[in-house]
Amino acid sequence: MNRLLVFPLVFLFVFSASGQKRHLQNALDRAETEGFSGVILLAENGKVLFEKAMGMRNFEEGIPLQPDDVFEMASVSKQFTAMMIMMCKEKGLLDFDDPIEKYIRVPYPNITIRHLLTHTSGLPDYQAIMDEYWDKSKAAGNPEILEYLRRYAPPKLFEPGDNYEYSNTGYVILASIVEEVTDRDFVELSKEWIFDPVGMENTAIRSLEEKAQVPNFAIGHLKDEKGNYVNANRFRSSDYTLWLGKRKGPGRVSSTAQDLLKWDQALYTEKLVSNETLEQAFSPFELNDGVKSTYGFGWDLDPNSPYGKMVMHTGDNPGYKTIIVRFIEENKTIILLNNNYHPDQMRLVEAATLALGKW
Secondary structure, rough: OOOOOOOOOOOOOOOOOOHHHHHHHHHHHHHHOOOOOEEEEEEEOEEEEEEEOOOOEOOOOOEOOOOOOOOOOOOHHHHHHHHHHHHHHOOOOOOOOHHHHHOOOOOOOOOEHHHHHHOOOOOOOOHHHHHHOOOOOOOHHHHHHHHHHHHHHHOOOOOOOOOOOHHHHHHHHHHHHHHHOOOOOOOHHHHHHHHHHHHHOEEEEEEEHHHHHHHHHHOOOEEOOOOEEEEEHHOHHHHHHHHOOOOOOOOOOEEEHHHHHHHHOOOOOOOOHHHHHHHHHOOOOOOOOOOOOOOOOEEEEOOOOOOOOEEEEEEEEOOOOEEEEEEEEHHHEEEEEEOOOOOOOOHHHHHHHHHOOOO
16 A cells, blocks of 8 residues: 655657667566566557566465466555546535545545545555554454544644645545445445456455465465565565554555456546546646645646656555556557566666657
8 A cells, every 4th residue: 555656758769669669678687586476567559569477376385476376466456446436426426526535435625536636635544543543453444444543643744735645535434425325335346347247357356265266366475584485475464454454445456467457447537527627637737726636536647747647556565566657649658567576677667668658
């Protein structure tokens, strides 16, 4: 759930087409030599141009990764939560500028659903409160998180709309609002409204027990004291995916690179919501002082990328780094899923962007 910085993409017209592809292959070779574990996919108009798996699904058992392995998405999940809110809006169940207290009781007035979607709410970090007070032998979900926010009421960071600050708390509340207005479980409804219609057969919001039943689930790895990659879940006190294992909204979607490409392509259609609604997801929020942020509804925005309008999102969980990059005007896509928290991720994304520009 932790935030990764948006990387600059404005430097990329450098090499010839063959040179850019060679640069990508060199970057992949180097990353593989240095122990990178993950799947990379490049596509144009929904057609896969390049796909490669390297490293291990399970380091401790020596099982190699495959291109169709399932990864934890971490904060890439937020775009699905935002879509659920947009679908509720189109069904007449809520409005983006509704105050959140219309649906959820929290001690923070004057915050709207739009503030939550765009990380401009000023809400405090729920994870810090749970880290301090929650019994980590148990798994907390949204009701417990909201209860602790009400009980301890940490101060807000700023007035709603004054600033942009990434907020996992906001996306917990968004998922809870979906449940409130639909009277349905967010996990089941995400499958019914998004994953099944888009054909994302390997995508779900899974419990720890359900993940263990997926034979091709790529385990997230961290290094132990000896420098060996082990299951990140061994580090329970620092692994919030365990003691916050029932949370909904800011994370917990698990998927494959191919399923993410199906999602990417569905966003060029009106299968889920209208183009008018979707355009709001890809538009910046105007702060109270008139400055525009660089975040829409579940997407980072870069209107000045070298290949036209770009939207993207990263994810960061213990053992995982994930990213999806969409160059909307050219229908080009980069998906990179990593399961050993390797520092080469952004270098590979930059190399892939170079190559994709001249493919």
